[in-house]
Amino acid sequence: MQRFTGKVALITGAASGIGRATAIRLANEDAAVFLTDINKDGLTETVKALPEGAASAIAEVDVTQPAACNAAVEACIECFDKLDVLCNIAGIAFSENLTDISDAQWDLMVGINLNGVFFMSRAAMPHLLASKGNIVNMSSSAGREGQAYNSAYCATKAGVLMFSKALAMEFGKQEVRVNAVCPGFVQTPLSAGFKMPEGADMELFSRLLPLVEASTPEEIAGAVAYLASDEARFVNGIELPIDGGQTAG
Numbered sequence: 001m002q003r004f005t006g007k008v009a010l011i012t013g014a015a016s017g018i019g020r021a022t023a024i025r026l027a028n029e030d031a032a033v034f035l036t037d038i039n040k041d042g043l044t045e046t047v048k049a050l051p052e053g054a055a056s057a058i059a060e061v062d063v064t065q066p067a068a069c070n071a072a073v074e075a076c077i078e079c080f081d082k083l084d085v086l087c088n089i090a091g092i093a094f095s096e097n098l099t100d101i102s103d104a105q106w107d108l109m110v111g112i113n114l115n116g117v118f119f120m121s122r123a124a125m126p127h128l129l130a131s132k133g134n135i136v137n138m139s140s141s142a143g144r145e146g147q148a149y150n151s152a153y154c155a156t157k158a159g160v161l162m163f164s165k166a167l168a169m170e171f172g173k174q175e176v177r178v179n180a181v182c183p184g185f186v187q188t189p190l191s192a193g194f195k196m197p198e199g200a201d202m203e204l205f206s207r208l209l210p211l212v213e214a215s216t217p218e219e220i221a222g223a224v225a226y227l228a229s230d231e232a233r234f235v236n237g238i239e240l241p242i243d244g245g246q247t248a249g
Contacts, residue, residue, distance in 0.1 A: 003229040004031035008080040010073065011035055012063055012120060013090030015042025017188035018138065018224075020049065021217035022087055025225045027054040034076040034083075036061040037090065055080070063090050063116030064108075066123075073123040083127040085228045088117040088160075089138045093190055095149045097197050106152055113156035117163060121178075125171070134177040136227045137164045141184040141243040148204035149197055157182075161239055168237030177236040179227045184243025185214040215242055 009026045013019030015037035023046050027033050032055035037043050043058040050056055057079045061072045076083055091113045094105065117137055128135065142150050143157030164180040171178065196202075223242055226232055241247055 002030040003225070003231065004029045004085075006030075007084040008032045008034065008076065008082050009085035009087060009228065010076045010083055010120075010124065011087040011089060012061070012116065013037055013088075013138075014046050014058075015039035016046075017089075017190055018183070018186065018217045018220045019087075019089040020046045021221035022089060022224045023056075024049055024051075025218070025221040026085070026087075026228070027051055027056065029225060029229075031085070032056065032080050034059070034072075034079060036063075036072050038062050063120060064111035066119045069116070069119035070123045073120070073127065077127060082131050083124055084131045084133040086120060086124045086128065086133070086135045087138075087224055087228065088120055088135065089224075090116055091138060091190070093150075093153050095196050095200075096152070097149060098151050100197065101152055109152045109156055113153070114159045114163075117160050121163075121167065125176070128176050129171070129174055132175040134179070134228055134232075135164070135167065136224050137161075137178070137180045139164070139180040139182045139239060141182055141241060141247050143180075144182055144239065144241065144247050149200055164239075165237045172236050177227075177232070179232070179235060179237065180239050181220060181223050181227070182239050182241045182243065182247075183215060183220050184241070184246040186220060187214050187216055213244075215244065 009031045014023045014035035027050045035058045040060040139161040140157040142154045143161040164178050167178040
């Protein structure tokens with residue numbers, strides 16, 4: 001499939017995991033991709049994994065900084081003259097007892113997972129209005145249900161979900177779509193480093209386990225590609241769970 005011929009996609013968090021898989025998937029479908037992450041070495045590795053001849057550019061970006069987000073969008077426009085798709089995938093996660101979450105941890109979680117989505121969307125929207133493009137945001141099963149020891153993560157991912165729905169309502173009449181993907185457990189470097197807090201009640205944690213084997217970044221990227229494509233022209237403001245049935249009950 002070549003659903004993105006002539007399209008330009010900006011992807012945050014593209015140095016690894018779902019972000020890298022999304023970059024590869026969209027490039028394989030002929031998108032020009034502008035890749036951002038705070039990890040420049042990881043971005044370089046992602047570019048090496050793109051199909052031969054893919055149009056790409058990279059920028060080291062800290063999404064917690066509004067000026068950096070503005071500059072990233074402008075750099076994308078300078079490189080490719082337009083922007084059709086924004087994929088907000090950059091994110092972090094940690095598990096902790098509420099009373100042990102430091103101010104710095106909370107600020108970092110909110111800064112990357114929620115503020116970054118806001119800053120990038122705000123900067124990109126004028127260009128997406130011009131191209132009648134769309135945004136795909138990465139929420140989580142944690143944005144759809146309460147999860148013990150994940151209060152900070154749940155708060156930010158629920159914020160991403162409702163932010164997506166609000167933008168879908170605000171800009172849908174102007175033909176800009178905004179959707180959110182809500183993965184459960186995915187086999188990524190982020191999940192590989194996930195640890196429960198000391199003394200955690202594993203009965204509470206067992207509710208987070210999927211009914212089947214964890215998904216892969218490529219499976220999530222496939223969903224992002226669908227939502228970002230013209231095939232999803234009539235799909236706007238949804239929360240798409242990809243969690244093996246975790247939130248079905």
